[in-house]
Amino acid sequence: MRRILPELIDLIATRQIDPGKVFDLTLPLDEAAEGYRAMDERRAIKVLLKP
Incomplete structure (x- = not known):
């Protein structure tokens, strides 16, 4: 993954792809710990953190 x-x-x-189809949970940046918890508990696949 790091390579690509x-x-x-x-x-x-450049808006050639839409990452929105990957993220299934959006949280504010200050709730990053909850995002990791949600992924760990399989309540989310990928979390988008917004400032």
Whole structure:
């Protein structure tokens, strides 16, 4: 994943792909711990943290 991450970020930034289909939970940045907990408990696959 680390090898292709820069390319994926560029594709997202240029709106060539929509990452929204990957994230199934959105939380504010200050609730990052809850996002990790949700993924650990299998309540979420990927969490999007917003500032």
